[in-house]
Amino acid sequence: MLVPFSLRLTSPVRLLLLSLADDESCTDLEVQWVDDPDHGGQGAVLLAVRRDGTADVHVDRRLTLPRADYEVGAGTQRFGPAAMDPCRFEVTAAGVQVDLGLTLHDGRDLHLVVHEDRTSPPPVVRMLAPAGHAMSRPRFFPFFWMDHIWFLRWRGARVQVEVDGRPRRVVRMGAPYRLVRYATAPMTALWCEEGSGPVPVVPDEPGEHTCGAGVVTVEEADGSPAVASVQVRRGGAALGVSFDPAVPDLGSLDDGPSLGRWTAWASGRSQLGGWWEADRRGATVRLTQAVDEPWRPGPQPAAAGLVFRLLPVFRTWPTTYRWSGTVDLGSDPPTMTSGWSRT
Secondary structure (H helix, E strand, O other): OEOOOOEEEOOEEEEEEEEEOOOOOEEEEEEEEEEEHHHOEEEEEEEEEEOOOOEEEEEEOOOOOOHHHHOOOOOEEEEEEEOOOOEEEEEEOOEEEEEEEEEOOOOOEEEEEEEEOOOOOOOOEEEEOHHHHHOOOOOOEEEEEEEEEEEEEOOOEEEEEEEOOEEEOEOOOOOOEEEEEEEOOEEEEEEOOOEEEEOOEOOOOOEEEEEOOEEEEEEEEOOEEEEEEEEEEEOOEEEEEEEEEEEEOHHHOOOEEEEEEEEEEEOOEEEEEEEEEEEEEOOEEEEEEEEEEOOOOOOOOHHHHHHHHHOOHHHHHHHHEEEEEEEEOOOOOOEEEEEEEEO
C-alpha cells in the first residue's frame, strides 16, 4: 500500500542554545552534538543565527551531514565544514560542559565555554521548540521535541563567549536562571519533507512496517489496509503522528473526499493536532493536512508554564502550517509532488 507521509529524525543527541546581546552579526548560537555512525560518528555543529534571521552552519569536518537538515529560520546562508579545536560537549553529573573553538564562515574566530557545576538537579522542562515560527519557506514541519531542556543557574556556571578575542555578553534572564538552555535527549524530526518522486510503499498486512526512516503502523479499516500512524524511535523514546480514522490506501479510495483528524505526540501524550483530507478524482489524489490545534504544553514547572502561557509564539506557530500533495496513481510507480505553505 502507498504511504504518502514521511517522518525522519535528524542526528543531534545534545543541544545548547544561547542568545548574544552585543554581537554585530549574530543574535543566537546553537551548538549540536552529533553521534551518528552513518554521518561520520561524533562531532559538533554550530549554528550562528544572523540578525536577518538566516543562519551560518558550521559542521565539524569529521561529519558528513545533509544540508537539507539545516534549513532553519529565514534560510541557511552558508553551510560547510569547519576545523573545531577544542571540540567538547558533555553532560556530566555536574551539568553541561562545552568548550568549542573555530573560525566562523565570516572569518572571525569564536571561542565558546559553558561550564556548569551544580549540586542539585534543575527543573525539567519539556518543550516543542518554536524553531518553526521563523521559517519563511518551510520544506518540512519541524517537530523538534525537547524531552528534557534545562536552564543554567547564575550560580555555579561559567559562560564565556569571545569573538576575535573580544568578549560578548550573553542575554540575561531573571534570577536565578540564565538564558542558556540545553537538552540532553532531543528528538528533532522532519514531518513530510517536500519533494517529488515515487510514493513509498509498505506491505498491506496489519502491523508495523519500516518505511524510510520511520515505522508505519497498518491496520484494517472497512476491509482495506489503512495507515494508522507513522513514528520514529531513539533510545527507548518515540514520537509520531496518528490518524483518526486511519488513512485508507490511496489506490482503494472511491472518487470524492475522505476526511479525518491527526494527532502529533511525544513523551506519551498528545502535543498538537489537525485535520487531513484525501480527495480522489480518477487517477489523481489531492492530499491536504493542516494544524488547527496549538501546542499543548502540559505539566511544567511554574516559571516555564507562565512563559508558555504569556508568549503565544510557543503555542500558536504550528497553526500557520499547511501541507499539500498531489499523487498520480496512473504513473508506474505512482508518484507524488508535495510541499508546505504558511498562512
